[in-house]
Amino acid sequence: MFLRRFSVLSRPSDMSSLRSLGTVHDYVHLHLPSSSSFSWASSLPHTALIHFRNASARNAFSGKMMAELHDAIDAIECSLPSLSCVVLRGADGHFCAGADIRVAKTHLSSQEGGAAMSRVMTHALSRLRGLPLVSVAVLEGAAVGGGAELTTSCDFRIMKTSAKVAFVHANMGVVPGWGGAARLVKLVGRQQALKLLGRTEKMDAKKALEIGFADVIADDIEAATIEFLKPFNEKEPHVMQGLKRAVANADDIVFDQMQAKEHEIFQELWGGPANIAALDRHRTK
Numbered sequence: 001m002f003l004r005r006f007s008v009l010s011r012p013s014d015m016s017s018l019r020s021l022g023t024v025h026d027y028v029h030l031h032l033p034s035s036s037s038f039s040w041a042s043s044l045p046h047t048a049l050i051h052f053r054n055a056s057a058r059n060a061f062s063g064k065m066m067a068e069l070h071d072a073i074d075a076i077e078c079s080l081p082s083l084s085c086v087v088l089r090g091a092d093g094h095f096c097a098g099a100d101i102r103v104a105k106t107h108l109s110s111q112e113g114g115a116a117m118s119r120v121m122t123h124a125l126s127r128l129r130g131l132p133l134v135s136v137a138v139l140e141g142a143a144v145g146g147g148a149e150l151t152t153s154c155d156f157r158i159m160k161t162s163a164k165v166a167f168v169h170a171n172m173g174v175v176p177g178w179g180g181a182a183r184l185v186k187l188v189g190r191q192q193a194l195k196l197l198g199r200t201e202k203m204d205a206k207k208a209l210e211i212g213f214a215d216v217i218a219d220d221i222e223a224a225t226i227e228f229l230k231p232f233n234e235k236e237p238h239v240m241q242g243l244k245r246a247v248a249n250a251d252d253i254v255f256d257q258m259q260a261k262e263h264e265i266f267q268e269l270w271g272g273p274a275n276i277a278a279l280d281r282h283r284t285k
């Protein structure tokens with residue numbers, strides 16, 4: 001079986017407290033190909049879609065959405081026999097602005113609150129990365145902070161020509177708290193990762209393609225996603241899953257230990273003076 005062990009795990013108490021931080025308007029939904037009305041379903045018969053929305057916050061993740069991401073992964077694990085791929089996409093032409101700062105400021109600004117968020121999201125994104133499925137983040141609009149980290153949990157990134165990615169954590173007085181630093185180093189190497197994390201600049205699609213962060217850039221993001229994923233969907237799901245497991249096994253042996261260290265450093269910084277000042281700078285309506 002593909003079941004993996006991870007060093008950073010969410011606790012039942014983290015999940016229940018985060019689940020209460022949100023509304024019906026912010027959500028993560030899973031669309032399975034068998035029951036889906038999403039437009040790509042007929043072209044990609046073995047592809048699940050994780051779709052997230054928080055319209056008033058550029059799809060930033062509330063606590064509820066963090067818990068619902070785990071729910072979506074649970075449901076994917078129950079449907080594996082028919083799946084080869086999973087796509088992550090934000091609603092309304094945006095990817096994700098990271099953690100919902102309104103929620104973070106009100107409920108998660110303590111060290112323990114930050115640690116709970118980091119456990120839940122590092123665990124969720126490790127689970128996503130560890131699925132025996134080819135995973136793709138479809139990026140439109142902006143992927144910022146935790147949203148940029150979210151993109152690194154996927155095997156591939158398909159970026160709209162106008163999309164931007166920014167690892168702004170240093171401006172927030174922290175390091176990535178969703179496991180994104182280790183994944184970024186894996187993806188683009190030590191030097192590019194340090195530049196992206198330390199300079200906190202917005203990276204456009206052209207640059208992302210140049211440094212190997214993006215795999216495809218296109219104006220028509222849906223057509224590009226179908227074209228990219230079609231060959232994976234034409235193989236038997238169990239064969240694709242075997243391939244993904246073999247590749248992940250070769251790549252992820254020591255990776256989990258890196259995630260544990262990153263989580264530890266994030267905990268040192270979240271809730272500290274620079275982080276509290278950054279949270280306070282965010283205007284509250």
Ligand SMILES: CCC(=O)SCCNC(=O)CCNC(=O)[C@H](O)C(C)(C)COP(=O)(O)OP(=O)(O)OC[C@H]1O[C@@H](n2cnc3c(N)ncnc32)[C@H](O)[C@@H]1OP(=O)(O)O
Nearest residue numbers: 056057058060097098099100101102142144145146147177
């Ligand atoms: C793991 C730790 C973390 O992730 S900490 C969070 C780090 N994230 C950020 O700092 C992202 C801050 N947001 C931005 O930079 C911009 O909003 C981005 C995403 C680039 C979008 O820009 P733009 O398209 O011009 O929209 P905008 O700035 O006018 O925002 C629209 C409304 O959305 C809100 N919003 C945005 N991001 C968040 C967020 N992370 N949490 C809560 N609310 C957020 C803005 O405040 C704005 O709200 P309003 O319409 O003015 O009421």
